[in-house]
Amino acid sequence: MSTHVLVLGGGYAGVMAANRLSGRDDVEVTLVNPRPRFVERVRLHQVAAGTHGGLHDWAEVLGERVRVVVDEATHVDTAHRRVRLAGGTDLPYDHLVYAVGSHATDAGVPGAAEHALAVSTFESATRLRATLDTTPTAPVVVVGGGPTGIETAAELAETGRAVTLVCGGVLAPYVRPSARRAVARRLARLGVTVLERPRATEVRARSLLLDDGRTLDGLTVWATGFAVSDLARRSGLATDATGRLLTDETLTSVDDDRVVGAGDAVAPSGVPQRASCQAAVPLGARAADTVLAHVDGRVAAPVDNVFFGQCIALGREAATFQASRADDTAVALHVSGRAGALLKEGVTRQIVQGLAREARRPGSTRLPSSASARARALAAAATDRVTSPPPQARVDA
Structure with missing residues (x-):
């Protein structure tokens, strides 16, 4: 008898989880996502600028055995193991992967919801692109220094x-x-005026008010951070203060062992990982492994994610990669300029290629662990002592 696993969310975490689960013949996988194609979220700034499409057909990134339902979950009924969809239908499940992702937040700033343009979803980035096309000379004020x-x-x-x-x-x-x-x-070479300290206090139709009394004319683009769906909270599942699903260290819901979380919308032991595909992809894989452990009656392994740094694109010709320790603490090593751009683009392409590889060969993705990261760090330290390179690698723009 087959086990039916329902995956809510078709982002990086959900797609990885669905692909990894699809390798088992005794597991049926259904992925629920409100969009008919996969959105390459890390390219949404390019979608807004018109330099990339940002979309992939499901066949490019998703395994053939994964069924896709284009709809949005509105309620999880854990008592009866059913999920209500916005379209009015219910989907049953034996196990659920909760990977609904995140969206932009206006932080309660007056006028932001009405007048600011966002870039956190494909729809908002597309709206921004359309607005820019119709206002070719209007200046732009981007809010958010991340x-x-x-x-x-x-x-x-x-x-x-x-x-x-x-x-x-x-x-x-x-x-x-x-x-x-x-x-x-x-940013200075590109002509961007950077204001570090002032904060936005009000957004108007074609201007932004700052807390230092200044008014900046132009289109306001809101990019201050992310919030998560309140689906878990509305469904009666335990969440943290921001609405992330509370889980144990195996990503299993503290309320129901048939519910496993992944990606931006989960808080293992109350401590969410940085919202990024760098966290989402391995969390999706580990969520799938946990579900399969539950199906087999095995003890699931705890999360052991490691981080490598943060890439920031600076147009098409430059980027900065900030290296980090495995615990996501930045270190004194960065690569910038053209070398950074090549690294950033390479990493971005590898993300989609990794999803496609897992779709073709479920279970093939190897997940780095803190132990392997420590081994690499010790090896690097030993090399440093021998070669004595400069403490910081830089290739400036």
Whole structure:
């Protein structure tokens, strides 16, 4: 008798989980996603600028044995193991992978919901592109000093648009000072005006008010951060304060061992990982492994994710890669300029290629562990002692 696994969400985590699960002949997999194609979310700034389409057919990234339902979950009935869809139908499940992802948040700033343009979803990025096409000379004010805001500002500036970036704090807060200076130099060369300290207090139809009294004219693009769906909370599942599904270290819901979480919308032991495909892809794979352990009656392994750094695109010709320790702490190593751009593009392509490879050969993705990361770090340290290279690698734009 087959086990039916329902995967909610067709982003990086959901697709990886569905592909990995599809390798078992005794497991049937259904993926529910509101869009008819896979969205390459890390390219949405390019979608907004018109430099990339951002879409892939499901056949490119999803295994043949995965059934796709184009709809959106509105309620999870854990008592009866059914999910209600927006279209009015119910889907039963034996096990559920909760990978609904995240979306933009306006942080409650007055006027942001009504007047700001976002870039966090394919639909919002497409709307931004259409608005830019109809206002070719309008300046743009991007709110948000993290990767999304920086990448959007740089991409638009490279097309010749006048851009101001309002950070509301430190530019690129994750990266080390040396990498931050490289980011700032590249933005300056693109003509982006960077305002670090002022915060947005109100968005109007064609202007943005700052807390230092200034008013910036132009289209406002909101890129300040992400929020998660309240589906878990509405369904009576335990969540953290932001609405992320609370799980144990195996990604199993603290309420129901038939529900396993993955990606941005999950908080293992109450501690979410950084919202990124770098976390989502391995979390999706580990969620699938946990489900299969439950199906087999085995004890699931705890999450053991490692991080490698953060890539920030700075237009098509430059990027900055900030390296990190396995625990996601930035270190004194970054690559910027053209070398960074090649690294960023290579990593971005490898993400989709990795999903496609898992679709063809479920279970083939090898997940790095903290133990392997420590071994690499020790080897690197030994090499450092022998070769004594400079403490920081840089290729500036």
